Amino acid sequence: MKTLVMGNEAVACGALKAGMSFFAAYPITPASEIMHVLADYEPAIAFVHAEDEIASIHMAIGASLAGRKAMTSTSGPGMSLKQEGIGLAHMMEVPLVVVNVQRVGPSTGMPTLAAQGDILQAAHGSHGDYVPLVFYPSSVEECYRITIEAFNAAEESRSPVTLLLDGYLAHLLETVDLDAIEVALKPRTLEPLGRGRRHFTGLLAKDGVPKTKDSAYYREWYARVKAKILGTAAQYRFFDYQKTAGAETLLVAFGITARVLQPLTRDYSLFKPISLFPILENELRAAADEHKSVVVVEMNDGQYRGEIQKVLRREVRGISLLGGRISLNEIRERLGGL
């Protein structure tokens, strides 16, 4: 049955559908509704309103090690705090889903206004090298489906997967029949704690023994985890490409921006990546090759534009929608002025 569902609610329901049974978070606008929905499911799931965002991601890491699919959710200020845990989960190879509902930053910024300013943070926010898996849905239906896929990708890659939303998408209400959405679930891949003599550590380690001065082993280890995550990423290439006959310009947009741009697809082609990182290089290049120009429209100062330009090695222009305001008229006007 179709019901009216909010983006944040769909994320919570998707997580439950995926088999998540541990959730820890700290309240923050505009992500709190995910917590509110999941709090009602206690004690069927373990739910912790933690003391801060650092505690909540570390609790989720512990719970995942102990055998539960785990998630934490936050917004930009909390995401900055969670970077420590994201790095730890990469180093210890712990599956996990981290939701970041973006708002205008930096710092406390504009809490109730949406942004897409945490794109590069989602890819490279924690220190050191790692391969990030980042998804960004753009409808309530996708919030549900992509949350489940994020759990699947986390299990397959044994890494923390970031699910980006923005404040507008998170609070968007759409009619959708969640029960009609079928996504096959991946089983757990990590043997739970309490059955072995294993040692999980944030240090570089081989079979549980620290190898903190072994550069050759670091390279071997990094090549293995990189190949593992890229291998998973190859199975999760989500995007939507609407090619418009005669269009000379390809628009690239994600999240709420892709929705707002929809009326422009009469004159422009639109490429909407859902899998943001690793970048869908082949798909983007194929689409870009069919157009004279590429324009990324995003609610930040050109973060994804720069990434795409790097990958495509051709000029990519951008329209930056800053300060939480997004209007089709403004975009149309600025496209005309490019």
Added chain:
Amino acid sequence: MDYKDLIKWERMPTTWCPGCAIGTVFKQTTFALADMGIAQDRLVVVSGIGCSGRAAGYFNVDSVHVTHGRALPVAEGISRANPELKVLVFSGDGDLVGIGGNHLLHASRRDANLAVICINNSIYGMTGGQMAPTTPSGAKTLTSPHGTPYAPLNVQGIITSNRRHWYARTSSFHLVHLQKAIREAVERPGFAFIEVMAFCIENFGRRLGYKSGHEMLAKLKQDYKLNPSPTGLLKDNELGVVKNDGQAG
């Protein structure tokens, strides 16, 4: 069960310096756990960062060595995810009381089902001897070369500010007391915190003028007295257990 089964012998020798107190506490912990006959498959050890944080890797059970200060939240996540597991946190004062202090406030408030062994050596040893929240006032360290200007943090006060609480102060000299405290902490459901007064000869003691680890050990014997049944809180020089089962009072 033999305590030897609880040690990863292939990891020996440990990283700890000659004369360090941590090895003693580690070994006493394995004695206590072996005495209790806890199945290795039911026990998980979690450590944070620092000299004491290396302990997790030496226990022959599934163990987790996490980021600085985060041993308590990771351990709480494990414990809540699988309440059948006994989760032991073995870490230092800088980790649990310093950078992880907020987690200590709240894990104890939530009465998380954890047994915590906190090695209090009054210093940041691994990084070379900087002032810890537990460093005695006046003591000179790398980051307080003119003497530590603050009083040490009152860990007993933090734990016992919760109505239901279990706090033990013991030392790396008083081994029978230490073992007994560990057994009681592991048996008790809920948050049990053991502050083990210990010492660091290499990066603290030498600057204070101690000639050897043994001299520092002797100082623990001299400084601390056992109080088997304290009324109210332990005095600064007392070792013992302060507990409340949560009844109003």
